[in-house]
Amino acid sequence: MAALGLDAPSRVKSGDEALPSDLCLKIYRLMVRVRALEERSIKMSKSGEGLFWVGGPGEEAFNVCLGLQLMKGRGPAFDYFHPHYRNAGVLVAMGMPMLDHVRQAAMTRTDPHSMGRNFVGHYSVPEWNVMPVTSAIEVQYTMAPGTALMQKRHGGKGVSVVIGGDAGTAEGDFASCMIWSTRPGNEVPVFIVVTNNGWGISTPACSQHGEKQIADRGKAFGIPGEVVDGNDPIAAWHGLERGFAYCRQTRKPYLLEANVSRLYGHSSSSGAQRVRDEQDCVADFERRLLKEGVLTTEQADKIRRDAKDEADVAVQQALSEPQPKPDDVPTHTYAPSPVDCIYRYDYTGLPGRRHDLGYEEIGS
Numbered sequence: 001m002a003a004l005g006l007d008a009p010s011r012v013k014s015g016d017e018a019l020p021s022d023l024c025l026k027i028y029r030l031m032v033r034v035r036a037l038e039e040r041s042i043k044m045s046k047s048g049e050g051l052f053w054v055g056g057p058g059e060e061a062f063n064v065c066l067g068l069q070l071m072k073g074r075g076p077a078f079d080y081f082h083p084h085y086r087n088a089g090v091l092v093a094m095g096m097p098m099l100d101h102v103r104q105a106a107m108t109r110t111d112p113h114s115m116g117r118n119f120v121g122h123y124s125v126p127e128w129n130v131m132p133v134t135s136a137i138e139v140q141y142t143m144a145p146g147t148a149l150m151q152k153r154h155g156g157k158g159v160s161v162v163i164g165g166d167a168g169t170a171e172g173d174f175a176s177c178m179i180w181s182t183r184p185g186n187e188v189p190v191f192i193v194v195t196n197n198g199w200g201i202s203t204p205a206c207s208q209h210g211e212k213q214i215a216d217r218g219k220a221f222g223i224p225g226e227v228v229d230g231n232d233p234i235a236a237w238h239g240l241e242r243g244f245a246y247c248r249q250t251r252k253p254y255l256l257e258a259n260v261s262r263l264y265g266h267s268s269s270s271g272a273q274r275v276r277d278e279q280d281c282v283a284d285f286e287r288r289l290l291k292e293g294v295l296t297t298e299q300a301d302k303i304r305r306d307a308k309d310e311a312d313v314a315v316q317q318a319l320s321e322p323q324p325k326p327d328d329v330p331t332h333t334y335a336p337s338p339v340d341c342i343y344r345y346d347y348t349g350l351p352g353r354r355h356d357l358g359y360e361e362i363g364s
Helices: 021-047 060-069 088-094 098-105 140-154 172-181 213-219 232-251 280-292 296-318
Strands: 010-012 017-020 081-083 160-165 189-198 226-231 254-259
Touching: 010 021, 010 226, 010 280, 017 232, 021 060, 021 081, 021 098, 021 172, 021 232, 021 280, 060 088, 060 232, 060 280, 081 140, 081 213, 088 098, 088 280, 098 140, 098 296, 140 172, 140 189, 160 213, 172 189, 172 213, 189 232, 213 226, 213 254, 232 254, 280 296
Parallel strands: 081 160, 160 189, 189 254, 226 254
Antiparallel strands: 010 017
C-alpha cells in the first residue's frame, strides 16, 4: 500500500461524510487491482485465452467497500453473501487471489469455484459463506431469507447479504425476498442490495421502471433503506455501514440501492467495448486522492503498474494449468444417498472413494 505523506490529511471528505486517509488508500488500491483484473479478463475473452466475460467494471467502488465490511467466516455466526456475476470486487476485497478468478475465466480444472465448469465470476467459497452464483437471474433473492432465518435462530450478529442488478428486480424473486423477510413476527436479517447501472442487457432501466427509485419498493413492506452514489467510495462505505448496523441490531431487513456505472457493456457477448460517457469511479477517486495530497502521481502509477503485472502473471499461471476432463462432469454434482433410486452412486469425487472404478455403490 502506498504510504501517506507527512502533509496528507488524516481524513478524506465527501459532502458531510469522511473516511480515514489510510482506509481510502486501501480502497483505492483494491479498486485498481479489480479494474486490472476485469480488463485482463475482457482481453482473455477476445484473445481466446478465455471463452466468455461478464463482470463489474464501474462497480469497483461499491463492491470493494462491501467486501471490506462483510464479516467473513463459515457458519451462521458470520455473514452469508449471495452474490451475482458482477462481484469480483467483493471477492478480491475479501482476499480472493486474482489467480482464482482467472482460473475460472480460463476454465481450468484448478478453478476453486467450479472446477472450470462455470462462467467467470460465478464464485462459491464455503469457507467465507459465499454462496454459489447462478446465471439464472436474481434467484439469489429467494435464497437469502433462508440463510437469514437460520442466522436469526442461531443468534449473534450475522446477516445475509444479497445483491443483484436493477433489471433483475423485475423478477418475482425480488418481491419474494421482501415478503419472506418481513413476515410479521418472523422478520429476518437480510441486507438487500441493488446495484443500479441503468441497463438490463440492452434495455435502459428508465424505459421499464415506473418507480422513481428501486429502494422505494421496500416501503410497502416496512423495509427502511436509501439510495447512495455507488461511484463514490466514501458515500458507498457509509451507506453500507448504516445498512449493516440496522440488520445486525434489529435482525430485520434493509434495502440499499447503489447507483453505479457499466463501463464495458453487458458482457463479451455484447462486445465489451469501453463506454466513454459513463462515470469512472476509479479515475474519479484517484483524482480526489491526488488533489487531497493522500496520493502522489508516482504512487498511483506504481499501483496501476503492479496491478496490471499481477493480472498478467495470474493469466500466464492459469494458462499453464490443466483443463477439465470429460469424467469431471459429475464430480461434486451429486451426493450419495442410500434412499435415492436414481443416483445410487457416489459422484462427489471426495477422498477415499473408489476412483479406480469411477464410482462407489451405496452400501458396497
